[in-house]
Amino acid sequence: MSMNLIEKDRVATINPLKTCQPLGAMWAVTGISRAVPLVHGSQGCSAFVRYCLSRHFREPSEIAVTSLHEDAAVFGGRKNLVEGIQNVAIRLKPDFIGVITTCSSEIIGDDVIGFIKTAKGELKEKIGEEAVEKIKIIPISTPSFVETHLKGYDNTIKALADYVAEPSQPNEKINIIPGMVNPGDIREIKHMLRLMDIESIVLADISDPFDAPLRPSTTEYKPYYPKGGTTVDEIVDSANSVGTISLTKYAGSGALSLEKKYNVPAELGPIPIGVRNTDQFLRNLKKLTGQDIPDSILDERGLLIDSMADVASRYLFDKTVAIYGDPEITSGIARFVGELGMEPKLVLTGSKSQEFVKDIEKVAKETGAEIDTMIDQDLRSMEVYLKDNPVDLMIGGSDARLMAKENDIPLVRVGYPVYDRVGYHRRPIVGYNGGIQLMDLITNTVLEKYYEPEHWKLQQ
Amino acid sequence: MSMNLIEKDRVATINPLKTCQPLGAMWAVTGISRAVPLVHGSQGCSAFVRYCLSRHFREPSEIAVTSLHEDAAVFGGRKNLVEGIQNVAIRLKPDFIGVITTCSSEIIGDDVIGFIKTAKGELKEKIGEEAVEKIKIIPISTPSFVETHLKGYDNTIKALADYVAEPSQPNEKINIIPGMVNPGDIREIKHMLRLMDIESIVLADISDPFDAPLRPSTTEYKPYYPKGGTTVDEIVDSANSVGTISLTKYAGSGALSLEKKYNVPAELGPIPIGVRNTDQFLRNLKKLTGQDIPDSILDERGLLIDSMADVASRYLFDKTVAIYGDPEITSGIARFVGELGMEPKLVLTGSKSQEFVKDIEKVAKETGAEIDTMIDQDLRSMEVYLKDNPVDLMIGGSDARLMAKENDIPLVRVGYPVYDRVGYHRRPIVGYNGGIQLMDLITNTVLEKYYEPEHWKLQQ
Amino acid sequence: MPFKLFEVSKPIPERKEHTYVKHCGDPEDCLPKCNSKTIPGSMTERGCAFAGAKGVITGAIKDVAHIVHSPVGCTAYGYGTKRYPTTTDMPDGSQFPIKDFNIKYIIGTDLQESDVVFGGMKKLRQAILDTNKEFPFVSAIYLYATCTTGLIGDDLDAVAKEMEEELGKPIIAFNAPGFAGPTQSKGHTIGNNVLFSKLVGTTEPPATTPYDINLIGEYNIDGDLWLLKDYFKEIGINVLSTFTGDCCHDEIGWMHRAKLSVVRCQRSSTYIAKMIEDKYGIPYMKTDFFSTKYCAENLKTVARFFGLEDKADELIAKKMAEVGPELEFYRKKLAGKKAFIFSGGPKSYHLSVPLQEELDMDVTGVSSMFEHEDGFEKMKSRLDEGKLVIDDPNALELEELIEDYDIDLIMGGVKEKYFVHKLGIPCLLIHSYENGPYIGFEGFVNLARDMYTAIYNPVWNMLEFEETEEPDVPNVEEEAK
């Protein structure tokens, strides 16, 4: 019946459950059509992120870097950035360049906005004013030593609202800020919007860029750009939408910015994981757009409800779960497993988020469970906890896979990163369909682990 | 490079990989809107099938029975059937009654067509001619001792073509005979048709009846009928379509009947499992409807191709597979695993089908594999085979789950029946999306079994 | 008016006699009509005699190969339908080579059209030879007639006799074709008769004790038997033969050596207990081990027979201390919930009192698909005024029942489960269980837990989309209070 906050008892972070802001920015910029993330930092800042994103999505992650070295540490990164922007602009002919800072460029104190101006000026002489004006070059401040990757994502979306969005004619569309969810999740959101007959602008839409068809005959080469992503024109138009829904409270600055600057009403969260959160998402959509909720969606809801009736109490009730990951996804899953009659025993996030604590308090109240809650914590804390408090199931990303294995606890993979299995980025966990998928995954994991030994119980 | 036919060396059938015709008929009739399958046989004939279908789909399977007993064996089943039809008609007010014979009613030699007439006559006196004429009451002959459940399905679709379809105005639609595939498969087919902007009549569409939302507010009660199914009007209209595609060569009689009687061109097979079979399905659609194949479908194709490029050679190449089940699904999967670079080492079906042999010969030629092939065989033959010829993976239904476990061979569940896990009926294996799903399933099974022991290999 | 005709059954008024509403002043023989033919065209939950013989009675035996002489369907349906786990332990201390052999394999003759025309006996003979070759270690081979072979007149007994001589291994024929009798109960009877007449008295146990019982009608559904056996062992009573859960073929043969027959499932197997008493003078008692009270009472009764009542008391006290607090938790949660029990047979009278008295639930009524009058008498006697006792309800009647009686929980089978869910009501598997065993002390806790989780599944509070959010979503338990 309560939420029990467990504080970190170390200064050392062991196996972090978060990473730094620039990753979130590179992620978001990849969701823009014909965009290039340009990291103003050391090569590691691009190389590591490309590696991490590629292994999760099994897709290219094409990121440029200004290659800061010792001289920049002394004299500043002006030369690198001004040159870098021009090289990207000329060689890759993008529609959008997101200039992403890092710990080094932030500490050095580079005047990114000024450098962008300089670069544009020099560029105009090389390729002409018109060509330069066609490229949006946006500064994205993402100091690595402040908050987490989610903040970097949030700052990027805010930069789109602040630097790109422009009011003109109302467009009857809804803006969706998906947060750092998978292509499958964004597609499921778009599927729901389609059923509700709502047009949308997704800020930013990584679904195609991070899950692109292999079709040489229609692919844009030299430079390669993946299919899809939100166009710059759409981002410009986002100031004219009927509302913005950020699927996550943890990355809603862009929505608030659009509200403040252009009177586009904002709704922040909850992420539509599980029944009640998805219901709320639909209510928010209805509120902002006036569209009715059609039978087709409610039938999909009915399929999830049907599965829950058939399966949840029978196989899942009272199974204990440890859930870890980004705050919105973690609290969303905690609520959903509660809806399934399971017990979220431990929830864990790397963010230092009071919102998360409130979310979990609500889940504790709804489920009647005692939920041990860790914020600003790391995976080592979970490992130590689980030694004394074993659970039936873990739900989260691949980084805890060895802990799961060692403790013989089955792991249901969700979110980012999942690199030791395939297809998870394509599998939604949001919406009613995502609920079915996630419940199937959880149930089949339980059946395999806890029912197989008495196989006759699986005959029904 | 060759197909090696292995004959059954027993008379006894041990753990059959097939069942009798009536099941296929009850399956198909459930795909008709507001229809009641009425089994003319012993109570076991309905009870067992209801049990089997319910545990696979985790859905109601509402089937009426004429409850034949000793007296019928002596005097014939006339009274039971005539009464049974009337009780169904009056109490359940259906649009359609499929009168399904069994071994007993076939051996007794009941004149089903005559009895239906008698029942209709008596009914008219009770509920009036108009009400009776609204109910299609169709004889479906399914002697249990001839061929398999697939034949029962085939006979049912043929009965629809022969007794229900009526020519009137051309309708620009395509008829789809899905065969005994899952709701998820039919939905994937309909998804493809939607992308191609083709309207269809599915003969018969079990996708909603066997995967229906739980929504009391919109459900038809007393009597309960599930959402969906093909309406009788649609079946009537099937004589006016531009063509019929049966996804399976093994249940194409209905298509041939429509071709012969009403000049509706028929294409039989292949089931669109894997890349090349799905390509062929699209070509057939184009041929019959004249519709172009849109980019949206080809992008979905591209996602499958992309996954195959990323994953197949790396994790799956040369893994050996035993595939068992209904002939079309089995040969379709055999071709697909060949496309994935895997080796279909054993294929096994309970049908005595020369078509299947031809299909496998083609796969053997394409893959260069030596494929041991069993037709008209049972699961015991597979078990014995596997003792001497272990494979890396089994693909098929739940009935071989204990064999898989005992031999420590991971089992990828597909087709019917799957009762020891959840959600498989909802998961397509057809079409490009089904290909992705199936490949993910296969790959994750391989990763878990063969890569986990050296977990570092999963870091990428 | 002790009988009720459901609205939906108005067109078939014969159904009225099958639905009895208990009135305490009624004479004893005022019961629903039962064990008679189902009205054609019903969605009955009944099965066939073959299911009763193989599915219920013989399918639990661990060391026998079963050959279904039929077109492929009956064989296929005979596979994997019952939760009858078996060990490899044999009474003489040896090990049978395959665990759950009874679950793993089913054999059939896969009759074709030509066999129907020319007869299937030759095929059956060969199938017996094949079976013996494939599974040479089985202790016996059982043959099953089906509708087809019944109708074409294949003589299974003759084949059995002939092949038994050829193979030197018991071969037993069961002539319970699907169409025999109104329900699967006919198959139980035939199964009992055949096993008694062919086997009992033909073997001797490796050892006997003064405390030997036959445990009859205990099929080890989801491990029920293993719990009961532990109880008896602790009390000092030895289960010499089980009929037929986790038993071996030879065990049936030495049932005449027990001191007492304890009948668990009274519908399916009182027959054999009676025949053993008649022929060998071994007394039998009908028992009831569901719930703590029945289990305690009946353990004591059996123990008393052997002068072991003290040991029984000890066991009962220990068990009650173990399960008491948990049961108390569930009692609070389940108090006042309306349940309807739709069992195959006896569970409809085993469970009504425990649910009402031990868990404070309200049993709206019970029904059975194959009980006979004696069973319905017990059902009736264990219900309160105004409650329903129904024979063979069909799907449509079930709908009306749920709607009219505001039921919280149906206990039924797979055929009902998903159907009932579609009506927005939980349904618990009571034939094969959800997370059993359900018998005895621990089993009753399992049952209570499964009822609790079914009723408190949060989904029942989310059935429909709400246009406005509840300001604070209550948790299910609060809600359900």
Next chain:
Amino acid sequence: MPFKLFEVSKPIPERKEHTYVKHCGDPEDCLPKCNSKTIPGSMTERGCAFAGAKGVITGAIKDVAHIVHSPVGCTAYGYGTKRYPTTTDMPDGSQFPIKDFNIKYIIGTDLQESDVVFGGMKKLRQAILDTNKEFPFVSAIYLYATCTTGLIGDDLDAVAKEMEEELGKPIIAFNAPGFAGPTQSKGHTIGNNVLFSKLVGTTEPPATTPYDINLIGEYNIDGDLWLLKDYFKEIGINVLSTFTGDCCHDEIGWMHRAKLSVVRCQRSSTYIAKMIEDKYGIPYMKTDFFSTKYCAENLKTVARFFGLEDKADELIAKKMAEVGPELEFYRKKLAGKKAFIFSGGPKSYHLSVPLQEELDMDVTGVSSMFEHEDGFEKMKSRLDEGKLVIDDPNALELEELIEDYDIDLIMGGVKEKYFVHKLGIPCLLIHSYENGPYIGFEGFVNLARDMYTAIYNPVWNMLEFEETEEPDVPNVEEEAK
């Protein structure tokens, strides 16, 4: 014209010097420009010095805790990036308590804004204490500077010294912040220097033999080391220290006791071999164990040093008999296929000759992201006329290369793999391997098999939808012939 400017690089003509086209008459020092800064705004495959130090050199040690002194990113990225499996075997016969400890854990100080302003040394001290408490069994703690701590001027050496005294356990600082040097190679150098200056000569091995070697620059990628170690063992040579695959901290300390240093990865670790030679007079040899021929030659060379050439010959003959037929199969399949090798460093010269001579492939060119001149000399010397040698190619150049040279297979890293696939060409992981190990005899078969499966993946014949069905779909092998 030995240098080439890709079309796509016309706007950055400096790139021309980095792309050399081999011309046999060129002077030896005619090489691509390398080890210089990347042009800003490139999609380079290069990483940073921190990656070179921790990721490559020290991350393979089994019994050390690594603390990354940084904002959380560098710590997070230091986790799970390398396939460096380790056992729990320690040289003295004891067992380290956790398998793959180096893969399982990464530690960091998670610096916040206030730390950047006021300095992070206090936090680092506490993190060291925490680490020692959490993992008291580690033999040493290594500290890593990063861009942030480099820029704010935290003195890691001072903290290391202070805490080493406090804890009585070796604590070693690596000052290789990300911005140091043009590539990760700078981190290799720093790693070598620190390990040599701080450790070598500080410990003594439990035992020595006259046949002791240091195996330097072997990190046990996907089990490479374990294969090589078996070979040496069979020949009679003892690997006294590995630098650093599956090694322990103390092993580095006694490298001065070996008779010979064998250098496997010549780019990342010739430094330490040289320093050991200079200071302790222990000779070193640069070796090459990829492919059967190189492996055989180099095993013989090392064996000859110890007078064990006969044993080496025996081993080689045995291994060749084992792998010969399989390799022959793959040779036939791979003959004529055009490969481009894009390695971090040395694999670009290790593999070119084997692919050409042992598998009859056509190596279109090689490139490296962090090699120096000596490495590029070797690359050049091992290629045919007209082949490409490229320093630090960027993504756009890779596209042009694939298009213009009709490449059948790229060998690269994860960053390239999925990108190259999008161009319709297979790409094999050569940094961390696909299904390794790739070294030695068996490893070369693995590599050949992985190249074969990558090229013959049937998907390459199905890239585009065909409007008309091919009358008979050819199998891939036929097609590819």
